[in-house]
Amino acid sequence: MDSFHLSLKQQSPLEFFILSQKKQRVELSSELIKRITDCRDYLDRRMKNQKEPIYGITTGFGSLCNVTVDANQLSQLQKNLVMSHACGMGEEVPSDIVRLMLLLKIKSLSYGYSGVRLETVQRLLDMFNEDVIPIVYQQGSLGASGDLAPLANMSLPLIGMGQVWYKGERREASEVNSIFGWKPLELASKEGLALLNGTQFMLAYSIWNIVQAKKLSDMADIIAALSLEAFDGRVEPFTEGVHSIRAHKGQVETADNMRKLLKGSEIAARYKAHVQDPYSFRCVPQVHGATKDALRYIENAFEIELNSATDNPTILPEEDLIVSAGNFHGQPLALPLDMLSIAMAEIGSISERRTYQLISGKRELPSFLVARPGLNSGFMIPQYAQASIVSQNKQLASPASIDTIDSSQGQEDHVSMGANAATKCYRVVENVQKILAIELMNAAQAIEFRRPLKSSSVLESLLFEYRKVVPFIEEDEVMYTHMQNSSDFIKSYNYQI
Numbered sequence: 001m002d003s004f005h006l007s008l009k010q011q012s013p014l015e016f017f018i019l020s021q022k023k024q025r026v027e028l029s030s031e032l033i034k035r036i037t038d039c040r041d042y043l044d045r046r047m048k049n050q051k052e053p054i055y056g057i058t059t060g061f062g063s064l065c066n067v068t069v070d071a072n073q074l075s076q077l078q079k080n081l082v083m084s085h086a087c088g089m090g091e092e093v094p095s096d097i098v099r100l101m102l103l104l105k106i107k108s109l110s111y112g113y114s115g116v117r118l119e120t121v122q123r124l125l126d127m128f129n130e131d132v133i134p135i136v137y138q139q140g141s142l143g144a145s146g147d148l149a150p151l152a153n154m155s156l157p158l159i160g161m162g163q164v165w166y167k168g169e170r171r172e173a174s175e176v177n178s179i180f181g182w183k184p185l186e187l188a189s190k191e192g193l194a195l196l197n198g199t200q201f202m203l204a205y206s207i208w209n210i211v212q213a214k215k216l217s218d219m220a221d222i223i224a225a226l227s228l229e230a231f232d233g234r235v236e237p238f239t240e241g242v243h244s245i246r247a248h249k250g251q252v253e254t255a256d257n258m259r260k261l262l263k264g265s266e267i268a269a270r271y272k273a274h275v276q277d278p279y280s281f282r283c284v285p286q287v288h289g290a291t292k293d294a295l296r297y298i299e300n301a302f303e304i305e306l307n308s309a310t311d312n313p314t315i316l317p318e319e320d321l322i323v324s325a326g327n328f329h330g331q332p333l334a335l336p337l338d339m340l341s342i343a344m345a346e347i348g349s350i351s352e353r354r355t356y357q358l359i360s361g362k363r364e365l366p367s368f369l370v371a372r373p374g375l376n377s378g379f380m381i382p383q384y385a386q387a388s389i390v391s392q393n394k395q396l397a398s399p400a401s402i403d404t405i406d407s408s409q410g411q412e413d414h415v416s417m418g419a420n421a422a423t424k425c426y427r428v429v430e431n432v433q434k435i436l437a438i439e440l441m442n443a444a445q446a447i448e449f450r451r452p453l454k455s456s457s458v459l460e461s462l463l464f465e466y467r468k469v470v471p472f473i474e475e476d477e478v479m480y481t482h483m484q485n486s487s488d489f490i491k492s493y494n495y496q497i
Contacts, residue, residue, distance in 0.1 A: 035112025042317035043115040055324040078192030085152035088137030100204035113309040114194040133165040143330030143418030147201030155195040160184030197311035197328045205422035225261035227354045230446035237282045250292030255285040265456040280353035294343040298336040330418030334401035337421035345397040348435040386438040437487035
C-alpha cells in the first residue's frame with residue numbers, strides 16, 4: 001500500500017479531508033521527524049539548566065500554574081492531566097471526525113513547537129494507520145484552553161485507558177493495544193499538555209463542515225435551477241450585465257451557474273405570462289452568492305488553522321524561548337463556524353420557500369403537485385417536514401461565540417465556545433442536505449407537469465439519474481423513504497456545472 005508522507009507542505013481542508021478518509025498509511029517526512037526530535041532535545045536541555053518553573057511542564061495547570069511539581073513526579077503529572085481532563089459527555093463524535101482529530105493532532109505536534117517525543121507522535125500515527133479510533137464525546141470543550149475534554153478522551157488509549165472502535169466493535173483500548181503489542185506510554189514532561197491543548201476537535205468538525213457545505217452550495221444552484229424550470233420562472237434575473245454592476249464574486253458566480261444550467265432549455269425559452277418571479281427564485285444569485293462569499297472567508301480561516309501549531313506553552317528552539325501564550329484559543333474558528341451556520345441556514349431557508357411556491361397551486365401546477373388533490377395529499381407534508389428542519393436550523397444558527405463562561409478559578413476568563421459552534425454547525429450542514437433533498441423531490445415532481453417540454457441537457461441528465469432512486473408520485477404513498485433516498489442521492493451525486 002502506498003504511503004503519504006506528511007510534511008511542512010501547506011494543505012487545503014479538502015486535501016486534508018480526503019487524506020483522513022482514505023485507507024492510506026501516513027508517515028512522517030524526515031524533516032518533520034527532525035523537527036520533533038530537535039524540539040524535544042531542546043526542552044530536555046532547558047529543563048536541566050533552568051531553575052525557574054515552566055508552566056505546564058514543571059507546574060500545575062490553569063489556576064494551579066504557580067504550584068511547582070517535583071522533577072520525579074513530572075510523568076505522573078502528565079498522566080494525571082489526561083485522566084482528569086477526560087470529561088467528555090453526550091453523543092459520540094462520528095468516527096470520520098475522530099480520524100480527522102487524530103491526523104490533525106499528529107500534524108500540529110509535528111511542526112516541532114510542542115516538545116513531545118517522537119514515540120508519542122508515532123503512537124498516534126499507528127492508531128490512525130491501523131484504524132483504531134478512540135471514542136470521543138461531543139460535549140465538554142469550552143474551545144479556549146484547547147479542546148481539553150475531547151482531546152483527553154482521544155488521548156486515553158496512549159496510556160492504555162479509554163475505549164476505541166476497532167473493526168466495527170467497541171472495545172477497551174487496553175485490549176486493542178495488546179493486539180498490536182503497544183505498551184502504555186509513560187508520558188514525559190509537557191506531553192499530556194501538548195496532547196490536550198489545541199483546537200483539533202473544533203478544527204476536525206470545521207473541515208468536515210466546510211467540505212460538505214461547499215458541495216451543498218453547488219448542489220443548491222442545480223436544484224434551484226430545476227425548481228425555477230418547474231415553476232416556469234424567468235431567466236432575465238440572471239443576465240450577466242445585472243450582476244456586473246453589483247460585482248460580489250459569489251453573486252456573479254451564481255448567476256453564471258444559473259445561465260449555464262438553463263442553457264438550451266425549452267421551458268426557459270417559452271413565453272412567460274408573468275412579469276416577475278418571487279424572491280426565492282429571482283434572488284438566487286444574491287442569496288446563494290452571499291453564502292459562496294462567506295464560504296471563501298471561512299475556508300481560508302480553517303486552512304490557516306489546519307497548517308498551524310496550537311498547543312501551549314509554545315516552544316521556540318531557534319529563539320531559545322518557551323512562551324506561555326494563547327494559541328489554543330478557539331476564537332479564530334468559533335466566529336467562522338458561527339458564520340458558516342448562518343450562511344448554510346440561509347441556503348436552507350430560501351430552498352424551503354421555493355418548495356412552498358411549487359406546492360401552492362400556481363402557474364398551472366396542481367395543488368401539492370399531485371393529479372387529484374383532495375383524495376391525495378401529495379407533497380403537502382414533505383414541506384411540513386422541510387419547514388420543521390428549517391426552523392431548527394434557525395435556532396441552531398444562533399451564534400455560540402458570543403457566549404463565555406469563565407473557568408479554572410477565573411484564570412481562563414474568556415472562552416470561545418467554538419466547540420459548541422462546531423457541533424451546532426455540523427447539525428446545520430446535515431439539515432441543509434435534507435432540506436435540499438426535499439426541494440429536489442418537489443422540483444422533480446413538478447417539472448413532469450411541464451412535459452413534453454424539455455429542460456436543459458444538464459438538468460435532464462440530473463432527472464434521469466434521480467428517477468433511478470426516487471419515482472414520480474401518481475397517488476399517495478409512504479413518502480419518508482423517498483425523502484431519505486433523495487438525501488442519499490444528493491450525497492452521492494457527482495455534478496459539474
